[in-house]
Amino acid sequence: MMEITRREEFSAAHRLFNPDFSDEENEALYGKCANPHYHGHNYTVEVTLRGPVDPATGMTYNLADLKTAMRREIIDKVDHKNLNEDAAGFMKNRIPTAENIAISIWERLEEHIEAGLLHRVRLFENERNFVDYYGGR
Amino acid sequence: MMEITRREEFSAAHRLFNPDFSDEENEALYGKCANPHYHGHNYTVEVTLRGPVDPATGMTYNLADLKTAMRREIIDKVDHKNLNEDAAGFMKNRIPTAENIAISIWERLEEHIEAGLLHRVRLFENERNFVDYYGGR
Amino acid sequence: MMEITRREEFSAAHRLFNPDFSDEENEALYGKCANPHYHGHNYTVEVTLRGPVDPATGMTYNLADLKTAMRREIIDKVDHKNLNEDAAGFMKNRIPTAENIAISIWERLEEHIEAGLLHRVRLFENERNFVDYYGGR
Amino acid sequence: MMEITRREEFSAAHRLFNPDFSDEENEALYGKCANPHYHGHNYTVEVTLRGPVDPATGMTYNLADLKTAMRREIIDKVDHKNLNEDAAGFMKNRIPTAENIAISIWERLEEHIEAGLLHRVRLFENERNFVDYYGGR
Amino acid sequence: MMEITRREEFSAAHRLFNPDFSDEENEALYGKCANPHYHGHNYTVEVTLRGPVDPATGMTYNLADLKTAMRREIIDKVDHKNLNEDAAGFMKNRIPTAENIAISIWERLEEHIEAGLLHRVRLFENERNFVDYYGGR
Amino acid sequence: MMEITRREEFSAAHRLFNPDFSDEENEALYGKCANPHYHGHNYTVEVTLRGPVDPATGMTYNLADLKTAMRREIIDKVDHKNLNEDAAGFMKNRIPTAENIAISIWERLEEHIEAGLLHRVRLFENERNFVDYYGGR
Numbered sequence: 001m002m003e004i005t006r007r008e009e010f011s012a013a014h015r016l017f018n019p020d021f022s023d024e025e026n027e028a029l030y031g032k033c034a035n036p037h038y039h040g041h042n043y044t045v046e047v048t049l050r051g052p053v054d055p056a057t058g059m060t061y062n063l064a065d066l067k068t069a070m071r072r073e074i075i076d077k078v079d080h081k082n083l084n085e086d087a088a089g090f091m092k093n094r095i096p097t098a099e100n101i102a103i104s105i106w107e108r109l110e111e112h113i114e115a116g117l118l119h120r121v122r123l124f125e126n127e128r129n130f131v132d133y134y135g136g137r
Numbered sequence: 138m139m140e141i142t143r144r145e146e147f148s149a150a151h152r153l154f155n156p157d158f159s160d161e162e163n164e165a166l167y168g169k170c171a172n173p174h175y176h177g178h179n180y181t182v183e184v185t186l187r188g189p190v191d192p193a194t195g196m197t198y199n200l201a202d203l204k205t206a207m208r209r210e211i212i213d214k215v216d217h218k219n220l221n222e223d224a225a226g227f228m229k230n231r232i233p234t235a236e237n238i239a240i241s242i243w244e245r246l247e248e249h250i251e252a253g254l255l256h257r258v259r260l261f262e263n264e265r266n267f268v269d270y271y272g273g274r
Numbered sequence: 275m276m277e278i279t280r281r282e283e284f285s286a287a288h289r290l291f292n293p294d295f296s297d298e299e300n301e302a303l304y305g306k307c308a309n310p311h312y313h314g315h316n317y318t319v320e321v322t323l324r325g326p327v328d329p330a331t332g333m334t335y336n337l338a339d340l341k342t343a344m345r346r347e348i349i350d351k352v353d354h355k356n357l358n359e360d361a362a363g364f365m366k367n368r369i370p371t372a373e374n375i376a377i378s379i380w381e382r383l384e385e386h387i388e389a390g391l392l393h394r395v396r397l398f399e400n401e402r403n404f405v406d407y408y409g410g411r
Numbered sequence: 412m413m414e415i416t417r418r419e420e421f422s423a424a425h426r427l428f429n430p431d432f433s434d435e436e437n438e439a440l441y442g443k444c445a446n447p448h449y450h451g452h453n454y455t456v457e458v459t460l461r462g463p464v465d466p467a468t469g470m471t472y473n474l475a476d477l478k479t480a481m482r483r484e485i486i487d488k489v490d491h492k493n494l495n496e497d498a499a500g501f502m503k504n505r506i507p508t509a510e511n512i513a514i515s516i517w518e519r520l521e522e523h524i525e526a527g528l529l530h531r532v533r534l535f536e537n538e539r540n541f542v543d544y545y546g547g548r
Numbered sequence: 549m550m551e552i553t554r555r556e557e558f559s560a561a562h563r564l565f566n567p568d569f570s571d572e573e574n575e576a577l578y579g580k581c582a583n584p585h586y587h588g589h590n591y592t593v594e595v596t597l598r599g600p601v602d603p604a605t606g607m608t609y610n611l612a613d614l615k616t617a618m619r620r621e622i623i624d625k626v627d628h629k630n631l632n633e634d635a636a637g638f639m640k641n642r643i644p645t646a647e648n649i650a651i652s653i654w655e656r657l658e659e660h661i662e663a664g665l666l667h668r669v670r671l672f673e674n675e676r677n678f679v680d681y682y683g684g685r
Numbered sequence: 686m687m688e689i690t691r692r693e694e695f696s697a698a699h700r701l702f703n704p705d706f707s708d709e710e711n712e713a714l715y716g717k718c719a720n721p722h723y724h725g726h727n728y729t730v731e732v733t734l735r736g737p738v739d740p741a742t743g744m745t746y747n748l749a750d751l752k753t754a755m756r757r758e759i760i761d762k763v764d765h766k767n768l769n770e771d772a773a774g775f776m777k778n779r780i781p782t783a784e785n786i787a788i789s790i791w792e793r794l795e796e797h798i799e800a801g802l803l804h805r806v807r808l809f810e811n812e813r814n815f816v817d818y819y820g821g822r
Contacts, residue, residue, distance in 0.1 A: 001544075001545055002510050002513070002542060002543070002544055003542065003543040003544075003545075004509070004510065004540075004541075004542045004543075005540070005541050005542070005543070006539060006540055007538065007539045007540075008539070009263070009264075011176050011177060011178050011263065012176050012177060013150040013174065013175040013176050013177040013219075014177070016332070018330065018331070018332075020330070029331060029336070031338055032216070032217035033217060035217055035218065035219070035223070037150065037218070037219035037222040037223050038150040038175055038177065038219050039148050039149050039150050039177055039216075039217040039218060039219065040148060040149060040150040040151070040175065040176055040177005040178055041148050041177055041178070041179050042178050042179045042263045042264075048543075053510045053511070053514070056429065056431070057429070057440060057506070057508070058427070058429075058505060058506035058507075058508035058510055058511045059508050059510060060510055060542070062440070063540055064442055079169070079176075080169035080170060080172050080176040081172065081174070081176060082150075082172070082174035082175050082176065085174040086172070086174050094332060095331070095332035096332075097331075097332035097333050098278070099276050099278065099327045099332055099333060099334055100327070100332045102276070103327070126146070126148065126179045127146075127179075127281065128280060128281045128282070129278075129279070129280055129281075129337055130278075130279050131276055131277065131278045131279070131334070132276070132277040132278075132279070132322075133275075133276055133277075134275055134277075138818075138819055139784050139787070139816060139817070139818055140816065140817040140818075140819075141783070141784065141814075141815075141816045141817075142814070142815050142816070142817070143813060143814055144812065144813045144814075145813070153606070155604065155605070155606075157604070166605060166610070168612055185817075190784045190785070190788070193703065193705070194703070194714060194780070194782070195701075195703075195779060195780040195781075195782035195784055195785045196782050196784060197784055197816070199714070200783075200814050201716055231606060232605070232606035233606075234605070234606035234607050235552070235611075236550050236552065236601045236606055236607060236608055237601070237606045239550070240601070264555065265554060265555045265556070266552075266553070266554055266555075266611050267552075267553050268550055268551065268552045268553070268608070269550070269551040269552075269553070269596075270549075270550055270551075271549055271551075283811070283812075285724050285725060285726050285811065286724055286725060287698040287722065287723040287724050287725040287767075288725070290469070292467065292468070292469075294467070303468060303473070305475055306764070306765035307765060309765050309766065309767070309771070311698065311766070311767035311770040311771050312698040312723055312725065312767050313696050313697055313698050313725055313764075313765040313766060313767065314696060314697060314698040314699070314723065314724055314725005314726055315696050315725055315726070315727050316726050316727045316811045316812075353717070353724075354717035354718060354720050354724040355720065355722070355724060356698075356720070356722035356723050356724065359722040360720070360722050368469060369468070369469035370469075371468070371469035371470050372415070372474075373413050373415065373464045373469055373470060373471055374464070374469045376413070377464070400694070400696065400727045401418065401694075401727075402417060402418045402419070403415075403416070403417055403418075403474050404415075404416050405413055405414065405415045405416070405471070406413070406414040406415075406416070406459075407412075407413055407414075408412055408414075420674070420675075422587050422588060422589050422674065423587050423588060424561040424585065424586040424587050424588040424630075425588070443627070443628035444628060446628050446629065446630070446634070448561065448629070448630035448633040448634050449561040449586055449588065449630050450559050450560050450561050450588055450627075450628040450629060450630065451559060451560060451561040451562070451586065451587055451588005451589055452559050452588055452589070452590050453589050453590045453674045453675075490580070490587075491580035491581060491583050491587040492583065492585070492587060493561075493583070493585035493586050493587065496585040497583070497585050537557070537559065537590045538557075538590075564743070566741065566742070566743075568741070577742060577747070579749055642743060643742070643743035644743075645742070645743035645744050646689070647687050647689065647738045647743055647744060647745055648738070648743045650687070651738070675692065676691060676692045676693070677689075677690070677691055677692075677748050678689075678690050679687055679688065679689045679690070679745070680687070680688040680689075680690070680733075681686075681687055681688075682686055682688075
């Protein structure tokens with residue numbers, strides 16, 4: 001069993017804020033991430049596919065195809081965007097925490113990668129914080 | 138002659154936009170960086186001081202003091218902020234390009250570091266782009 | 275299922291030496307790591323928690339709380355310390371190999387993180403060597 | 412249960428080409444990686460062993476021994492070599508994709524590491540692409 | 549005075565060999581880098597421009613234009629190529645040492661960047677070796 | 686004019702302490718770096734040589750020779766050592782600050798590198814702090 005991983009980056013603004021909570025509750029929960037005028041990150045996303053190696057090609061999946069899918073379905077949708085204001089369809093109105101961005105990336109890729117290959121979405125918010133999502137299993 | 142350097146990071150939103158230009162001119166000049174809802178970066182700032190080594194201490198400057206000055210005068214002012222909306226005093230209303238952020242950092246530090254020691258401000262916007270400012274010399 | 279990870283660093287001295295062995299046996303086993311006057315490393319520790327995402331907050335665990343726990347329970351105990359001489363309580367008198375440091379970190383965090391969330395402690399001794407501990411399971 | 416990992420690097424030339432396919436098919440499948448005069452990479456290989464910690468030594472496996480095995484059985488065989496022309500025995504005439512290089516490394520190490528300890532071979536072709544092989548299980 | 553830097557990568561094969569020397573002399577001079585079947589690297593190139601900041605734009609040079617020039621004049625010429633066999637025009641038949649690759653990059657860019665702006669070409673052969681070229685001054 | 690740089694690493698323990706000062710003065714000056722039982726770092730040292738490119742070899746200096754000199758004259762002297770206790774000759778009894786370690790490296794290399802080539806010694810104490818020494822000029 002082989003896993004292959006491709007890494008891409010995007011830069012985006014976001015703000016953590018739940019409109020069901022008061023400003024004080026948002027501040028207590030999200031700290032400086034609740035700042036109303038947004039802040040931003042250079043996000044790094046790693047997508048891992050898992051499957052057997054095709055003996056004819058020596059590949060589990062063509063990394064050039066994975067790169068194309070990641071750029072078209074993820075990077076073009078969120079790079080140099082505001083995740084709260086510009087990416088409603090991509091984020092499905094979820095609060096743009098690292099966890100929710102990873103879920104949104106997974107759901108988007110799932111429509112474009114053959115069933116069962118998608119194994120993990122890892123999202124780095126910066127060099128110190130990252131999340132791993134393995135799908136709703 | 139010795140140079141000592143300290144590195145810190147901050148995360149901020151920004152937008153490149155000159156109000157003296159039309160929207161079309163801003164778009165032509167700044168591309169996707171002109172997006173009206175902002176985007177953001179994990180910025181890395183390196184501050185370099187230059188001077189002789191004190192034989193009694195073995196140090197050119199106490200790196201603990203440099204760290205304190207950088208956190209108080211730079212990081213606390215811009216981290217998790219919007220450089221267009223929240224940092225008017227710090228940026229002096231300059232367009233927040235990497236070049237102008239470096240100039241603003243230099244001017245701020247110059248008020249707090251002994252004369253002649255400040256040598257270079259390096260600002261990384263991401264892993265691929267950075268600027269070096271050596272003061273108005 | 276989501277995993278979230280936070281990274282911190284500390285700098286410490288250590289020496290690998292088992293008092294039950296002769297000097298020759300220690301030298302044969304640990305090589306230059308047995309040097310009697312110690313050597314040291316910039317250690318990097320990554321702590322991973324595993325659990326569901328709270329739909330109200332969009333978070334598995336508040337990374338600010340994880341940062342606080344890691345700094346108070348790990349970094350403050352070992353940073354700029356000698357793991358053989360200054361950290362007897364933390365290390366429980368284990369030989370300070372990377373494996374044993376990871377176990378000590380796990381045991382310390384287990385007292386401060388809600389049951390079942392702690393998933394992995396990764397400890398880098400340098401850029402070339404690291405260990406992963408998943409608890410005594 | 413503990414996992415320990417050691418990282419090494421090597422630089423090699425390769426070309427992706429299946430002689431059973433036409434030049435057009437190779438070009439369509441492998442793109443610029445099929446260039447007849449080869450290209451090359453700085454590969455990074457991480458080998459992970461998995462097992463219990465020996466209470467007498469505090470180690471799962473002596474990292475000095477793992478380093479020696481990796482240098483003798485991997486790095487000395489492929490560093491500054493052409494994976495298509497100079498490494499027939501190592502690669503067993505497989506097409507030198509990242510997946511197949513990882514399999515070849517696994518098979519080589521399996522002959523030199525105690526049974527059941529070898530857990531994962533991770534191979535980075537560059538900073539953006541890597542594969543993980545867990546053996547034929 | 550401001551310096552701005554852009555980083556790009558390419559992967560190429562090369563061999564260090566001077567046809568005026570005997571095989572023994574080449575081996576003595578270049579070691580394993582003289583291997584006849586080539587080896588390869590992931591090269592990183594950083595191009596630095598130096599000049600004043602335009603107050604209207606806040607920029608020394610448009611980094612998007614520098615990126616375009618670097619990709620068209622450097623990366624497209626050498627990526628996934630053999631520097632000895634496929635890049636005769638680019639390398640001007642120089643031996644493809646790191647020093648000579650940096651000189652070739654400088655000469656190429658000089659034809660496309662406004663006079664006096666080009667300040668430094670830094671070329672990393674790997675994470676441990678790099679060269680800096682400041683032009684023929 | 687060309688500059689070539691080689692990077693190596695070493696791990697060492699140290700303590701910042703001036704015996705001419707009281708314990709309180711050392712604590713005030715060096716903070717936690719004065720801890721009596723030492724702490725340690727993974728140091729990274731970069732040595733830069735500066736000179737013309739030899740047209741016959743395409744090299745300013747043979748990087749293999751620089752690597753050999755750095756390992757023999759620096760790494761073998763300080764790796765897995767205590768800079769206060771085990772390296773009296775190397776450090777010439779200087780307080781082992783980053784500045785003084787860089788000076789000691791410079792003085793050592795100066796005896797083994799052809800006159801005028803040695804340009805800079807850069808020493809990283811960790812990823813956030815580094816010093817550059819250009820000789821006593």
